[in-house]
Amino acid sequence: MEYPEGLKFTKEHEWVLVEDQVAIIGITEYAEQELGDVVYVELPEVGEKIVKDDPFGAVESVKAVSDIYAPVSGTVVEVNDTLPDSPETINDDPYGDGWLIKVEMTDKDDLKDLMSAEEYAEYVEQQKAEEDGEEESEDEE
Amino acid sequence: MSEHSPGTDLRRSAPPLIFESGSPGRSGFFWPEEKGEGGEKIPSELLRDDIPGFPELGELEVLRHFTRLSHLNYAIESQFYPLGSCTMKYNPKVNEVVARLPGFSSLHPLAPPELIQGALELLYELEEMLAEISGMAHVTLQPAAGAQGELTGLMVIRACLRERSNPRRKIIVPDTAHGTNPASSTLCGYEVVQISSSNRGMVEAAKVAEVMDEEVAALMLTNPNTLGIFEKNIQEIAEVVHKKGGLVYLDGANLNALMGIAKPGDMGVDVLHINLHKTFSTPHGGGGPGAGPVGVKSFLRDFLPVPRILKKDGSFVLREDFAKSVGRVRSFFGNFGILVRAYAYIISLGSDGLEEASRMALLNANYLRKKLEGAYQLAYPEPCMHECVFTDRLQQRHGVATLDIAKRLLDYGFHPPTIYFPLVVSGALMIEPTETENREILDAFADAMNSIAREAKEHPDLVKGAPYTTPVGRLDEARAARKPVLRWEPAKE
Numbered sequence: 001m002e003y004p005e006g007l008k009f010t011k012e013h014e015w016v017l018v019e020d021q022v023a024i025i026g027i028t029e030y031a032e033q034e035l036g037d038v039v040y041v042e043l044p045e046v047g048e049k050i051v052k053d054d055p056f057g058a059v060e061s062v063k064a065v066s067d068i069y070a071p072v073s074g075t076v077v078e079v080n081d082t083l084p085d086s087p088e089t090i091n092d093d094p095y096g097d098g099w100l101i102k103v104e105m106t107d108k109d110d111l112k113d114l115m116s117a118e119e120y121a122e123y124v125e126q127q128k129a130e131e132d133g134e135e136e137s138e139d140e141e
Numbered sequence: 142m143s144e145h146s147p148g149t150d151l152r153r154s155a156p157p158l159i160f161e162s163g164s165p166g167r168s169g170f171f172w173p174e175e176k177g178e179g180g181e182k183i184p185s186e187l188l189r190d191d192i193p194g195f196p197e198l199g200e201l202e203v204l205r206h207f208t209r210l211s212h213l214n215y216a217i218e219s220q221f222y223p224l225g226s227c228t229m230k231y232n233p234k235v236n237e238v239v240a241r242l243p244g245f246s247s248l249h250p251l252a253p254p255e256l257i258q259g260a261l262e263l264l265y266e267l268e269e270m271l272a273e274i275s276g277m278a279h280v281t282l283q284p285a286a287g288a289q290g291e292l293t294g295l296m297v298i299r300a301c302l303r304e305r306s307n308p309r310r311k312i313i314v315p316d317t318a319h320g321t322n323p324a325s326s327t328l329c330g331y332e333v334v335q336i337s338s339s340n341r342g343m344v345e346a347a348k349v350a351e352v353m354d355e356e357v358a359a360l361m362l363t364n365p366n367t368l369g370i371f372e373k374n375i376q377e378i379a380e381v382v383h384k385k386g387g388l389v390y391l392d393g394a395n396l397n398a399l400m401g402i403a404k405p406g407d408m409g410v411d412v413l414h415i416n417l418h419k420t421f422s423t424p425h426g427g428g429g430p431g432a433g434p435v436g437v438k439s440f441l442r443d444f445l446p447v448p449r450i451l452k453k454d455g456s457f458v459l460r461e462d463f464a465k466s467v468g469r470v471r472s473f474f475g476n477f478g479i480l481v482r483a484y485a486y487i488i489s490l491g492s493d494g495l496e497e498a499s500r501m502a503l504l505n506a507n508y509l510r511k512k513l514e515g516a517y518q519l520a521y522p523e524p525c526m527h528e529c530v531f532t533d534r535l536q537q538r539h540g541v542a543t544l545d546i547a548k549r550l551l552d553y554g555f556h557p558p559t560i561y562f563p564l565v566v567s568g569a570l571m572i573e574p575t576e577t578e579n580r581e582i583l584d585a586f587a588d589a590m591n592s593i594a595r596e597a598k599e600h601p602d603l604v605k606g607a608p609y610t611t612p613v614g615r616l617d618e619a620r621a622a623r624k625p626v627l628r629w630e631p632a633k634e
Binding site: 062 | 618
């Protein structure tokens with residue numbers, strides 16, 4: 001599992017790459033793997049405002065539809081318009097070509113409570129361990 | 142090893158598409174020779190000699206084509222259908238006979254009340270019976286299905302709170318809810334607040350208290366919930382909601398676990414809907430129609446949809462003059478034919494029979510739970526109600542996922558259970574046998590599941606490549622969703 005340095009992460013498994021006032025947002029490799037094959041992506045339009053912690057779009061996989069939560073507040077300045085035709089890009093390259101939107105942030109303080117790559121890696125491991133923990137207790141029965 | 146089908150034989154080849162059959166010039170009938178000049182008056186550009194790719198077949202070919210296709214149907218009449226959350230129980234044929242009695246089936250929906258007293262009596266009595274079963278004071282039969290029942294119930298709640306000059310804007314929905322709960326709330330103009338269930342798969346009163354405030358109109362709860370677990374804190378939860386002036390809505394989708402055993406009305410529920418097409422044995426799965434009656438406590442009576450059926454001097458009248466009513470939600474009286482079937486079901490089972498049906502549903506689900514718990518990991522260790530939820534965690538070690546298990550079941554002749562729902566369980570396999578299956582069928586299904594668990598360990602690739610015995614093999618679901626081809630078109634030359 002990859003956790004690129006320099007990105008910021010949310011507990012809902014989104015990532016943010018900050019370039020000055022602009023935040024590039026996507027979903028993490030862990031999220032993409034949990035979802036399975038992504039078949040449809042619903043994104044806001046350029047000019048729309050998104051609010052930190054509120055859903056701004058959705059990814060649909062063969063298993064389920066999941067909301068995508070805004071890691072920061074701001075105005076959408078660019079949308080990855082290759083995704084409607086090839087949503088599989090999210091599975092192929094979640095941290096690169098599979099980015100979702102670019103947002104002009106209203107408040108850079110929004111970034112403060114996001115996780116670093118190291119913290120997020122730990123968070124994911126913890127989530128996996130919790131699942132395994134349940135599994136072991138079940139085996140004992 | 143791979144071919145193994147104790148159930149229905151699905152080893153049938155896929156018939157060719159009707160477009161690929163036949164031969165040019167072949168026909169099931171012959172047009173009479175053209176006579177007269179009528180055709181000439183139609184502008185020639187609007188006439189055509191040919192429809193590109195239109196199949197040309199004889200009558201017997203057409204008949205065989207569609208008969209073969211019909212044999213590919215999977216139905217409760219042919220096999221076990223353990224789709225969790227769907228209550229795919231058998232619908233006794235006597236209900237069909239009753240619904241087809243000319244006194245019901247030939248009624249004109251615009252006939253005046255004095256000419257349809259029998260039908261109105263049936264509706265009136267069905268309302269009373271459903272009120273008794275659910276522990277509510279009043280019932281409307283109008284909503285056409287569960288989701289419309291939810292919307293109607295929420296509209297009643299909104300009308301009531303408005304009347305109290307206390308309109309609110311939020312609805313609390315647990316993370317195990319059916320997707321229709323947040324959808325209905327949103328459609329009704331509410332904001333949805335999601336709460337997570339405990340590690341025992343239940344909603345806790347403290348969690349509700351955390352988000353319960355004066356802006357919450359209602360909590361929507363399903364009981365038993367979609368994990369098949371009884372929400373035993375429901376009374377405490379209802380108290381938390383009521384204390385802050387909110388109402389409790391029960392999604393009665395899983396009432397099949399409670400009939401004659403417990404009444405939601407006694408648990409602090411103010412409004413609920415009932416899926417007649419699930420619990421009360423009216424057909425579903427073929428496109429409906431369903432029926433989603435809504436029950437309310439007495440303080441909400443005046444907000445129910447109109448028309449309402451009232452009994453006056455021994456006869457039945459339809460009344461629309463309720464100023465506080467949310468109005469009409471469905472044309473005429475709802476899906477009347479379905480209501481007749483539910484009435485017949487309740488009458489034919491009686492109160493003891495309904496209770497026994499629910500108890501058998503619980504017993505069957507727990508029987509399967511016990512038979513499978515060694516081979517598959519339970520999502521939650523709690524005893525289950527009418528359905529049980531497993532995960533694919535033990536199989537994941539061998540690279541086998543829920544989808545593979547579901548596909549492999551087809552080779553064993555069984556319809557797979559509901560998969561990947563509820564969303565809170567990763568790789569969920571949700572099994573609801575219902576009360577209408579006997580032990581032999583449950584054993585055969587458990588044997589198939591256990592055998593697949595062994596295959597997953599010993600020959601994972603076998604499971605991952607399934608199915609092998611169906612008319613078509615493993616479909617590329619991702620590609621079908623990404624690039625759907627919805628219509629046949631003639632090959633371009």
